[in-house]
Amino acid sequence: MVPVNYYVVLSAILFVIGALGVLSRRNPLIIFMSIELMLNAANLAFVAFASVYETFSGQIFVFFVIAVAAAEVAVGLALIVEIFKTKKNINIDEMNSLKG
Amino acid sequence: MSSELIVFLVLSLVAIATALGMLFSQNAVYSALFLVLNFVTVAIFYLLLGAPFIAMAQITVYAGAIMVLFLFVIMLLGAESLAPTNTLPWQKPLARLLSVILAVEAIYILLTKANSNMMVTSPDASLNTMESLREMAVTLFSSFLLPFEVTSILLLVAMMGAIILTRQEREAK
Numbered sequence: 001m002v003p004v005n006y007y008v009v010l011s012a013i014l015f016v017i018g019a020l021g022v023l024s025r026r027n028p029l030i031i032f033m034s035i036e037l038m039l040n041a042a043n044l045a046f047v048a049f050a051s052v053y054e055t056f057s058g059q060i061f062v063f064f065v066i067a068v069a070a071a072e073v074a075v076g077l078a079l080i081v082e083i084f085k086t087k088k089n090i091n092i093d094e095m096n097s098l099k100g
Numbered sequence: 101m102s103s104e105l106i107v108f109l110v111l112s113l114v115a116i117a118t119a120l121g122m123l124f125s126q127n128a129v130y131s132a133l134f135l136v137l138n139f140v141t142v143a144i145f146y147l148l149l150g151a152p153f154i155a156m157a158q159i160t161v162y163a164g165a166i167m168v169l170f171l172f173v174i175m176l177l178g179a180e181s182l183a184p185t186n187t188l189p190w191q192k193p194l195a196r197l198l199s200v201i202l203a204v205e206a207i208y209i210l211l212t213k214a215n216s217n218m219m220v221t222s223p224d225a226s227l228n229t230m231e232s233l234r235e236m237a238v239t240l241f242s243s244f245l246l247p248f249e250v251t252s253i254l255l256l257v258a259m260m261g262a263i264i265l266t267r268q269e270r271e272a273k
Contacts (some may be wrong), residue, residue: 001104001105001179001221002104002105002108002220003218003219003220004109004218004219005211005214006108006150006202007108007109007145008210008214008222009206009210009211010115010116012203012206012207012210013203014115014119014138015202016117016199016206017116017120017123017199018118018119018266019199019202020123020195020196021123021189021221022170022197023195023198023199024191024192025180026124026184026185027181027182028129028195029128029170029173029174029179030122030123030128030150032170033122033131033132033135033170034122034123036135036137036162036166037122037138038112039117040139041141043154043158044142044145044146046219047145047146047149047151047166048149049148049242050149050151050162050218051220051221052218052220053150055116056235056239056240057243059153059154059236060236060239060240060244062151062154062238062254063153063154063157063245064251066154066157066158066161066162066249067161067254067255068250069161069162069166069209069256070161070166070255070258071254071255071257072143072258072271073166073169073170074258074259074261074262075258075260075261075262075265077169077170077266078261078262078266079265080173080177081176081177082176082265083261084179089116089184090179091179091180091185093185093187093188094185094207098234
């Protein structure tokens with residue numbers, strides 16, 4: 001028997017680590033991975049509450065979040081590859097114009 | 101202290117350590133591998149919470165497909181480590197300060213204000229049979245049919261987007 005609060009606290013800690021990654025790292029790939037970590041932390045809270053309330057809705061929502069994350073990564077990585085092809089550099093500090 | 105709590109604490113230590121390893125690795129390949137370990141740990145949490153289908157989907161989709169895509173792009177671009185820049189020198193300390201504040205207030209509210217009576221019961225063997233999977237599938241294809249179809253359109257659009265983004269560049273050459 002583990003209190004559900006422990007799971008939610010763990011989820012909050014993982015979310016904060018992801019947010020710190022987005023704010024402090026300069027490599028767009030690591031920023032992307034941090035976003036995945038934050039989505040994952042939210043999924044953990046969803047599954048924990050779904051388990052407490054004995055419903056499948058939370059698990060199904062996690063299923064959708066995983067699908068959306070897969071779509072997001074496919075488009076995002078294609079964008080990063082395109083930016084690298086035009087700028088020869090993917091440092092996030094140098095992406096300051098919309099024009100390629 | 102029950103055995104379940106010990107398993108939870110050890111696993112959460114591993115999860116937090118791998119997340120921090122992802123954050124502080126200088127090499128992006130190491131970051132990706134730490135993140136794979138983190139996803140596998142979270143999949144074990146899902147098993148503990150009685151969600152075997154989500155656990156397996158987590159391993160195949162996240163740890164399998166998405167992270168392989170990440171590793172592929174990191175190695176394709178040669179972006180293992182970027183030279184540090186000092187465009188915004190005040191940003192990193194500010195980000196750390198704000199993250200610590202966010203963590204402290206989130207943990208404070210969750211541990212003091214939230215209802216602590218709700219317990220996660222350990223999954224019994226019946227949850228791991230086909231019956232629970234069938235129940236979940238019935239819920240997915242009855243109450244959540246429209247979101248399911250919308251997700252399929254979203255995946256199609258993302259696939260087309262990725263193809264078109266890389267195709268235009270080839271025509272321009």
